[in-house]
Amino acid sequence: MADNVEIDPAGLSMVAMYDLLSRLVVPRPIALVSSLSAAGVPNLAPFSFFMVGGANPASLVFCPVRASGGRKKDTLANIEETGEYVIHLVDRAMTDAMNATSASLPPEASEWGPSGFTPVSSTVVAPKRVAESPVAFEMKLFQIVHHGDGDGAATYVIGEVVQAHVRVDVWNSGDVRPLQPISRLGGSGYLDLQAVELFELDRPSS
Numbered sequence: 314m315a316d317n318v319e320i321d322p323a324g325l326s327m328v329a330m331y332d333l334l335s336r337l338v339v340p341r342p343i344a345l346v347s348s349l350s351a352a353g354v355p356n357l358a359p360f361s362f363f364m365v366g367g368a369n370p371a372s373l374v375f376c377p378v379r380a381s382g383g384r385k386k387d388t389l390a391n392i393e394e395t396g397e398y399v400i401h402l403v404d405r406a407m408t409d410a411m412n413a414t415s416a417s418l419p420p421e422a423s424e425w426g427p428s429g430f431t432p433v434s435s436t437v438v439a440p441k442r443v444a445e446s447p448v449a450f451e452m453k454l455f456q457i458v459h460h461g462d463g464d465g466a467a468t469y470v471i472g473e474v475v476q477a478h479v480r481v482d483v484w485n486s487g488d489v490r491p492l493q494p495i496s497r498l499g500g501s502g503y504l505d506l507q508a509v510e511l512f513e514l515d516r517p518s519s
């Protein structure tokens with residue numbers, strides 16, 4: 314049997330644990346989240362701690378971790394205030410603009426301008442959506458679950474899809490390629506799905 318390094322999480326710093334988890338739990342899809350503060354300031358930010366929860370109802374979860382001093386990120390504060398947001402999938406062409414939205418700006422400043430993304434009205438929710446994204450999910454908050462407190466603590470933002478926008482070529486294709494998704498690895502690493510081997514595997518029949 315292969316040798317393992319045995320790790321008691323209690324013996325690792327938060328930074329080392331963050332590094333371990335984000336380097337090993339890969340690849341992660343990226344949710345580009347549009348939200349609006351109660352004061353009306355629009356916000357955009359990317360989150361790769363993100364996944365599907367279920368389909369009845371359509372449910373997505375993402376996790377804005379607590380920043381230094383346990384500060385809530387603007388996205389979380391906005392969703393707590395308004396209960397509405399838009400989750401976009403990120404393709405290769407959106408990479409640089411998506412990255413620009415991760416700049417840490419004060420709550421009264423918007424990431425839309427520096428990103429260059431084009432805002433368009435959503436159908437059901439108040440926050441605008443990104444025209445350049447191949448897939449956008451308009452979301453209403455279901456529940457926020459806090460796990461821990463202080464730097465690096467988890468917050469699970471669970472939401473219900475109330476409207477989806479899927480670019481026609483992506484909708485019409487049975488293949489992932491038109492979506493051209495990028496995924497997050499550890500550190501500053503990314504994966505371009507176009508560049509890797511894809512394979513299929515049928516589930517065992519019961």
Ligand SMILES: Cc1cc2nc3c(=O)[nH]c(=O)nc-3n(C[C@H](O)[C@H](O)[C@H](O)COP(=O)(O)O)c2cc1C
Nearest residue numbers: 358359360361362376377378386387388415416417
């Ligand atoms: C590709 C990418 C993925 C990210 N994923 C996360 C994440 O899952 N959770 C998180 O808290 N921050 C994540 N970040 C950092 C946030 O985007 C960053 O803290 C941002 O400033 C938060 O913005 P806000 O305060 O306007 O909400 C990620 C950044 C990038 C570039």
